[in-house]
Amino acid sequence: MQNPTPHILVVDDHSEIRNAVCRYLEKHGMRASMAKDAKEMDAALVSGSIDLIVLDVMMPGEDGLSACKRLSQTGDVPILLLTALDEDMDRIIGLETGADDYLSKPFNPRELLARIRAILRRSSRTVSPAGSLAGKRIRFAQWILDSDRRVIVDEEGRETSLTSADFKLLVVMLERARMVLSRDQLMELTSGRATAPLDRTIDNQISRLRRKIEKDLLRPRLITTYRNGGYCLSADIEVLET
Template sequence: MENHSDKPHVLIVDDDSEIRSLLSQFLQKHEYRVSVAAGGSQMWAVLDGQNIDLIVLDLMLPGEDGLTLCRKLRNHNNIPIIMLTALGEDTDRIVGLEMGADDYLPKPFNQRELLARIKAVLRRASSSESKLTPHNITSLGFEGWTLNLTKRELYRADQVLVPLTAGEYELLLAFLENPQQVLNRDQLLDLSKGRPLMPFDRSIDVQISRLRRKIEQDPKHPALIKTVRSGGYIFTANVDPY
């Protein structure tokens, strides 16, 4: 469980307010803590402030649809997802599973059926936590950016993927693991490549330049990675793990 209580915290994302309140009451009766959201933006707001253990996500939503949200969620974290869809069609199920949903339930569904699936998915999630999923932290966030550690991918605040080369990724990771402290070139080379600094070695400077081009608003006046003359570089933003 992500939170400190013993009740799993379930987030229901559905545009139908009747379904929201119905499910909410039902799950609360069965010892779940429940939050609700009518769409994508409300969902992100809840995720920002709460430690959610499982998301029940409607496939059909006004605005951004469930599949898109599902994929975006997977870029950020590992929270289990159960998709609800009006169609009992296999195609939807397949696409959903490919997007990273953990289970799927065709509407209309029996509430007890949903309860059973929630239990099953949570059980699977907690049992596999220690084994085949070695990392508890999957992403690091800073200033709206997200670095997904399992996919080794960087996402901008608007969720667009920004391709990083291996070298750029390792360098950025070195900064995110040591934020707000000056790192000299030797440390950076050690952290990112595991090798020591040689005389006249400028490779870090060049990699910094390349990384800035990708993550700085104005690379000429960097805000995230600042130069410390004759000291090294410093990552200025706050970093939070997910």
Template sequence: MTEPHILVVDDARDIREPLGTYLKKHGHRVSLAPDAAVARETIANGAIDLVVLDVMMPGEDGLSLCRWLTGRGGPPVILLTAMADDADRIVGLELGADDYVVKPFNPRELLARIRAVLRRVPPTPLATPTGRRRFAGFVHDPNARTLAHEERGEIVDLTSAESRLLTVFLDRPRAVLTRDQLLDLTAGREAKPYDRAIDNQVSRLRRKIEPDPKRPTIIITEWGGGYRLAADVTALDEGDPAAAPAPSPAAGEET
């Protein structure tokens, strides 16, 4: 069984937090946002499978955020609307919302509608970058799933999971990424709540790139926060000789 990641966007704390608790109790991973700005940041930093979105919010309203979401290709949206707002419901559906629920609502009905939308919307495939990139004396090739050490002339093989994890860090150098964000960005809807596999993957990756894995200087632990790639990242052109693999491979772990 997989656990979709739901984002609840509502400025009313007495709706947002109990709804988040209810959805978690029924097997979903949940993020909460009190406004559109926090919602945009949450979506940018993690793979969200569905957004439950209040229409009436101060600042940027739900219809504007819905337009932005559908314009960039998802995730699917269920609108929360006031009973009298027929026009909002119609406009929301015209903007591309997948469903709507009228306030006050029964959480069981909303849960059923979430499940129905997710059944008909396929999971968003995870992006697979193809370009080689340099960081901390290494060149990462996501196609070959290898790391070439520029000074030692070694090639280190990566498992597919390690290569995906490294790609996520290289996409966001020096940004602190929580375990939930790393799970979302590497596993998407397949991620399970409270999964600690990320810690194991980080440890395995450190053994391959850190001079001293017990005292890491490349992938840093942010206590209470997550992990951070403490290195600059440079994209390499296909014709760059530094992007070519080194000649003498070193043993690596199998997939």
């Protein structure tokens, strides 16, 4: 549950940026803590209740993209990535691995504050990333999704773990099985934001999910593409007894 005063963890190896961002957030009614790298970030997450992480991509040691992927697999703390201005791939990979939003450096502090508030509003409205499928096991085609454990199980009992982004996308499509969903709809339903021009985030996420659930990537049968329409999960679903 989100704290009355949101607690933001700012992770950046540049002390000037850390200090400036924390001062600005505290000035606008938030509690802010700092970490200079992923190691200090992990310690802060253990010792305090964090509502959102502002995470720089370029850091010594474990970089922000690796830390984002790791955190998205083990928890639900929202993450806002800070990326270099021209690193489009960092933004795409970050969103694929579980980041909730990104902001390019250099940035306007007012925009950072607005992005943080928007993410906090979305996370406070979201009871569970599993949506209506929380606590359930769902069969689709040759797979079973275990929503509590965030794994899919094949017909021979072999398990495949899902990243946070994979899981959110699959849940959205299972809840709307056999419906064609546009890229804009998928972006809104999975991330709560609109697609930008030439934004390939959803296409890349679909490709990643297909690699996990399709038997033949050249002829996908579970997630089908509709030209100028979007994507559709072409399978019936069955909620299994727990």
